[in-house]
Amino acid sequence: MEVKSRAPGKIILAGEHAVVHGSTAVAAAIDLYTYVTLRLPLRSAAENNDRLTLQLKDLSLEFSWSIARLKEVIPSDSSTSTPASCSGEILKSIAVLVEEQNIPEEKIWLSAGISTFLWLYTSILGFSPATVIITTELPYGSGLGSSAAFCVALTAALIASSISDKTRGEGWTCLDETNLELLNKWAFEGEKIIHGKPSGIDNTVSAYGNMIKFCSGEITRLQSNMPLRMLITNTKVGRNTKALVSGVSERTVRHPDAMKSVFSAVDSISKELASIIQSKEEIPVTEKEESIKELMEVNQGLLQSMGVSHSSIDTVIRTTLKHNLTSKLTGAGGGGCVLTLLPTGTVVDKVVEELESSGFQCFTASIGGNGAEICF
Ligand SMILES: Nc1ncnc2c1ncn2[C@@H]1O[C@H](COP(=O)(O)OP(=O)(O)O)[C@@H](O)[C@H]1O
Numbered sequence: 143m144e145v146k147s148r149a150p151g152k153i154i155l156a157g158e159h160a161v162v163h164g165s166t167a168v169a170a171a172i173d174l175y176t177y178v179t180l181r182l183p184l185r186s187a188a189e190n191n192d193r194l195t196l197q198l199k200d201l202s203l204e205f206s207w208s209i210a211r212l213k214e215v216i217p218s219d220s221s222t223s224t225p226a227s228c229s230g231e232i233l234k235s236i237a238v239l240v241e242e243q244n245i246p247e248e249k250i251w252l253s254a255g256i257s258t259f260l261w262l263y264t265s266i267l268g269f270s271p272a273t274v275i276i277t278t279e280l281p282y283g284s285g286l287g288s289s290a291a292f293c294v295a296l297t298a299a300l301i302a303s304s305i306s307d308k309t310r311g312e313g314w315t316c317l318d319e320t321n322l323e324l325l326n327k328w329a330f331e332g333e334k335i336i337h338g339k340p341s342g343i344d345n346t347v348s349a350y351g352n353m354i355k356f357c358s359g360e361i362t363r364l365q366s367n368m369p370l371r372m373l374i375t376n377t378k379v380g381r382n383t384k385a386l387v388s389g390v391s392e393r394t395v396r397h398p399d400a401m402k403s404v405f406s407a408v409d410s411i412s413k414e415l416a417s418i419i420q421s422k423e424e425i426p427v428t429e430k431e432e433s434i435k436e437l438m439e440v441n442q443g444l445l446q447s448m449g450v451s452h453s454s455i456d457t458v459i460r461t462t463l464k465h466n467l468t469s470k471l472t473g474a475g476g477g478g479c480v481l482t483l484l485p486t487g488t489v490v491d492k493v494v495e496e497l498e499s500s501g502f503q504c505f506t507a508s509i510g511g512n513g514a515e516i517c518f
């Protein structure tokens with residue numbers, strides 16, 4: 143039996159980091175996906191191939207565990223129909239299984255992803271032998287939500303494998319609301335392993351798609367009433383969301399009052415941004431774009447004050463400003479990707495040329511597309 147799934151990456155238009163501390167944020171799905179193929183052998187064949195294999199196709203890596211070894215290390219009662227957090231104890235046991243795979247040193251950042259894979263797989267499907275093939279169009283660890291797309295796409299395939307009504311040949315289809323909610327909860331548990339303390343915005347926008355306003359787990363789907371074009375620039379500076387998120391938390395412990403004001407300002411920015419995007423009033427687009435530009439500028443200043451910007455991000459901001467364009471980091475920062483608002487009529491050639499001559503990589507992505515989908 144074979145099931146395929148895909149889940150999109152995202153951009154955060156406003157509110158990253160502050161959203162972890164209860165502020166509002168606005169995010170949109172982009173048309174870059176992580177794809178999962180799940181192959182479950184027939185029961186008779188399963189007896190001869192008693193292994194769980196994970197292939198990361200675009201990295202040319204394969205990891206494989208015998209089912210007996212998984213049973214030896216992971217408690218059998220960890221499989222459950224309700225999403226649950228991976229305890230520190232189980233995570234330690236899973237880490238042993240990951241270590242045994244001898245991940246190449248330069249790819250050691252994959253460990254958290256592979257631990258997450260083992261937790262989600264064994265929790266949802268138990269100890270069934272299978273081959274799981276994953277490919278992604280998203281850059282890893284760059285602020286475009288590769289971790290969430292990975293958790294969402296993987297969970298979508300695992301849940302889809304137990305759907306009894308498998309209509310084949312229909313192409314990509316959405317999951318029903320109940321399964322979508324279940325999927326989002328599991329993906330959040332996966333994100334916890336990778337991020338430490340995620341807000342849940344990344345897995346939610348990857349699962350549901352479109353554009354959302356998100357605050358303390360509450361989701362509002364946004365209907366954009368204006369064209370919104372963003373240039374995405376990847377600084378290619380590697381960073382790790384978990385470390386950046388915990389850095390902001392540490393700063394908050396040291397300066398609770400000051401940081402409370404920062405988070406409150408971000409909350410206002412995200413709410414105002416959401417209302418501009420949705421506004422049905424007869425305001426000229428140029429005026430809306432000017433407001434968004436200013437809000438992005440203020441948001442970037444606040445991200446700077448949280449300590450999550452980077453000199454490479456500053457370079458992108460300075461370069462785009464020369465072309466009268468405004469930018470802010472997106473995702474966890476510390477390098478990674480930067481968003482530049484492209485007001486109606488902007489020609490990007492010159493700015494892209496200048497950014498790419500500094501070694502950055504630029505692309506535009508379609509904003510607000512579908513969320514998780516499955517295919518039989
Ligand atoms: N396709 C994938 N396969 C395995 N692990 C993945 C995959 N995509 C993401 N990950 C995990 O997520 C981590 C990156 O997540 P993170 O630091 O949150 O950055 P982002 O979500 O912005 O890409 C990687 O280091 C890896 O552990």
Ligand SMILES: C[C@@](O)(CCOP(=O)(O)O)CC(=O)O
Nearest residue numbers: 158159285287340341473474
């Ligand atoms: C920094 C944060 O707001 C977004 C992280 O996004 P990413 O993993 O950098 O794509 C963290 C979160 O909301 O969980």
Ligand SMILES: [Mg+2]
Nearest residue numbers: 287289290383
């Ligand atoms: Mg992430």
